[in-house]
Amino acid sequence: MNPFKIGRAYSPESFVDRVDEYCDLLEGVKSGNNVVVIAPRRFGKTWFLQKFSVESGFSCLYVDLFGVYSVRGLVNTLVEQIFEILRRKDLMAFFVNYLKNLPFSIQFNLGFVGVSFSKEVDNEMLLGGLYELLNRVQRELNERLVIVLDEFQAYKNVHKNLAESLRSYIQSAENVGFVFSGSFKHMLEQLFFENSGILYHSCLKVDLNPLLPEDDCVEYLVRQFGRTGKVISPDLAKEVYTKTKGHPYYLQLFGYELWSRTQAEVDFEDVEDAFNNIVEKESYNYDILVETLGYKYVKNALKLVAEQSGELFSSGTLEGYDIPNSSALSKVLRKLSEYGIVEKLGRGRYEIVDPVFEEYARKRFSN
Known part of the structure; x- marks a missing residue:
């Protein structure tokens, strides 16, 4: 099981x-x-x-x-x-x-x-x-x-x-x-x-700290595979951690997908295939969210969060990312936060914490 x-x-x-x-x-x-x-x-x-x-x-x-x-x-x-x-x-x-x-x-x-x-x-x-x-x-x-x-x-x-x-x-x-x-x-x-x-x-x-610590996650993955007669090396368990960033839900989901496709011992190709499969499965829900909020605003807001470490809401910053005003950015970030995609770090500071959405966005907004 x-x-x-x-x-x-x-x-x-x-x-x-x-x-x-x-x-x-x-x-x-x-x-x-x-x-x-x-x-x-x-x-x-x-x-x-x-x-x-x-x-x-x-x-x-x-x-x-x-x-x-x-x-x-x-x-x-x-x-x-x-x-x-x-x-x-x-x-x-x-x-x-x-x-x-x-x-x-x-x-x-x-x-x-x-x-x-x-x-x-x-x-x-x-x-x-x-x-x-x-x-x-x-x-x-x-x-x-x-x-x-x-x-x-x-x-x-x-x-x-x-x-x-x-x-x-x-x-x-x-x-x-x-x-x-x-x-x-x-x-x-x-x-x-x-x-x-x-x-x-x-x-x-x-x-709750958004992300789990690496050592605990690696040990957990190795133990869960081991107790069911399968093997994942610590190095590949670290690769799983890197891709999930210690996100609790995706750590479980990644482990589930990886265990299901592994006969005896996990290899690197299994890890890549499992992660790509998760991204593909989640893409439909992300597509709906992006269309609801507006493709252009989500794309620009995520690019802004990824590239800027300072004040996000200044008029100069908003203009540089083609976002009309601070209320438009606030609406998008609030909704992304409610969905657990971004996390507010402090006044005017956010980071992307959903690793699967991050990979989805990299592919969807690459143009």
């Missing part, structure tokens, strides 16, 4: 590094703080959060908000996980003592949990009931309860005022903590770290 895993389900044997960031997250939660984890798309954020949920020692409820489209859906998702936690304790006592006077009813059967909602109950009442349920669960557990809300930039799909509602609850909650996370960096930083943000001053911040 291919030892390289692609997807949203956490695989401990496929997890690489993140030691410092994990310690920061763990220490933040242990000290009683709420935490927000920010990272671009495909940078291993979901595995990082699932690792915390599974291994931290806290009772955690994990929700990916991309898959939740209403307050009722949020309540259902959390109640199902509460059932799994409490079934290991005295579930019947909890049912008898703690589920009274909630604006929804919960039915527990063998291996099944269901939630019933009255048509007369509005979203605000449901959220209030959910918060009361979380408080009761925490008291039953007699330990800190942590709610992990992944892809929090999608919160308005659940309820347009969910952030305001959570802010009020966080201010009064005792021993119920939150870990928020998302990939739209600009939006989340406005929400959590600017004076006007709804959740300003509510969380500590943990940034």
Whole structure:
């Protein structure tokens, strides 16, 4: 079986590094703080959060908000996980003592949990009931309860005022903590770290380093091939690292492609073919993105990022790259950042961090 895993389900044997960031997250939660984890798309954020949920020692409820489209859906998702936690304790006592006077009813059967909602109950009442349920669960557990809300930039799909509602609850909650996370960096930083943000001053911040360290990645690749009876030399593992730049998603995808096409031992041609195959597969999605943003602006913006190390938004620089104004450049860079293609390093400074897009752009914009 291919030892390289692609997807949203956490695989401990496929997890690489993140030691410092994990310690920061763990220490933040242990000290009683709420935490927000920010990272671009495909940078291993979901595995990082699932690792915390599974291994931290806290009772955690994990929700990916991309898959939740209403307050009722949020309540259902959390109640199902509460059932799994409490079934290991005295579930019947909890049912008898703690589920009274909630604006929804919960039915527990063998291996099944269901939630019933009255048509007369509005979203605000449901959220209030959910918060009361979380408080009761925490008291039953007699330990800190942590709610992990992944892809929090999608919160308005659940309820347009969910952030305001959570802010009020966080201010009064005792021993119920939150870990928020998302990939739209600009939006989340406005929400959590600017004076006007709804959740300003509510969380500590943990940034995931975009790229993984070389030594850990090389050792990981050699180990994963070795444990399945195949061989990749350290030198060729370094070549994989060079092409992926330690990008978490593409390291896994490259390993998966390379393992699949290798009978016994990896050679240089296998590495080249696997990388070219990945670029070809991703090109369709990149084509759509480029056409949406405008071919000319994307081409010029990427060329600007690659060639300029100083201020990108000066009128002279923009004119030199045929970009009409700073707002046009900001729009393109913000969208590329949301897709995990470029990363903001500081004021007016960016770098390309998606190695597959970089190769795609080299071929697409070579003229």
